[in-house]
Amino acid sequence: MWEASLKGIQEGDTRIIARAISLVENEAPGYETLMLALPHTHTPVIGITGPPGAGKSTLVDALIGSYIRTGKRVAVLCVDPSSPFNLGAVLGDRIRMNEWYTHPDVFIRSLATRGSLGGLHPHIIEITELLKAAPFDVIIVETVGVGQSEVEIIGLADITAVVLVPEAGDEVQTMKAGLMEIADLFVVNKCDRPDADIFVRNLRSMLAPTFSRHKEEVAILKTIAANGTGVDALRQALDEALTLHHTSDKKAWLLAERAYHLIERNRMKDINKKRLKEAIEHLQQQHAFNLYRFVQQFQ
């Protein structure tokens, strides 16, 4: 069964790819066998993150166009918070990217976060690995980055672009720490807004202290995703960042991060707080509870 799936994935059969993703999403029988059979590939993964409404989906839509024009095949994963408040945004993504849904060189999949914090999907790492086996030249992952939680996506993408908008001045201050860590480049979108240049200048001076610490400068690109301005330049900057990435040791660190997440998840599989509470209550009734001894059985 999985052999046929793998063959279909490698041939770029979108129906088989979509079905395989569902298999992983639902942890259906056979999904682990498929994951184990995936070959070693080098498909680059680009993360696009930033606050809701920054224009990430619009930008991804324009980026798809830019990649397609250079003859590339693109896969996109949109991770949408499953909150009913965001249902509009989910539909928005679908409708806006509609043009690409039927394009032979484009694959788009929206994933629900199912309430997990940080705007990430529980199987996003595996689904990304799965797509790497398909004949795409690049994989773009759009995630919502709010507050510190973006740090969580370290390891998921090879390079990450953080999308901000001119009026987000205060937000940049509060998100600073998390954003700094993951941004390989910044995109200031909605540069049709009058205060765009001031914002870019502020962002640059805000980032200045980290430049001296990390030596290399993080690029800031200006875009108007809504009409495509700056999008080709962004694609080139992303490609350059990927070339640099390919030769740095960051690559192995990112893979280590991905591995860590999966190991952590597997090790914690049979641990849940409700059962812990019940076991603790039982011991307490017997006046035999010792926290350290209790914990020891799980090591």
Ligand SMILES: Nc1nc2c(ncn2[C@@H]2O[C@H](COP(=O)(O)OP(=O)(O)O)[C@@H](O)[C@H]2O)c(=O)[nH]1
């Ligand atoms: N003025 C302006 N609006 C934009 C631009 N890019 C996106 N938008 C609008 O901003 C809103 C949010 O865009 P969306 O791509 O859904 O943001 P996301 O939540 O970050 O994915 C939509 O109404 C877009 O049309 C831009 O460059 N300029």
Ligand SMILES: [Mg+2]
């Ligand atoms: Mg979006």
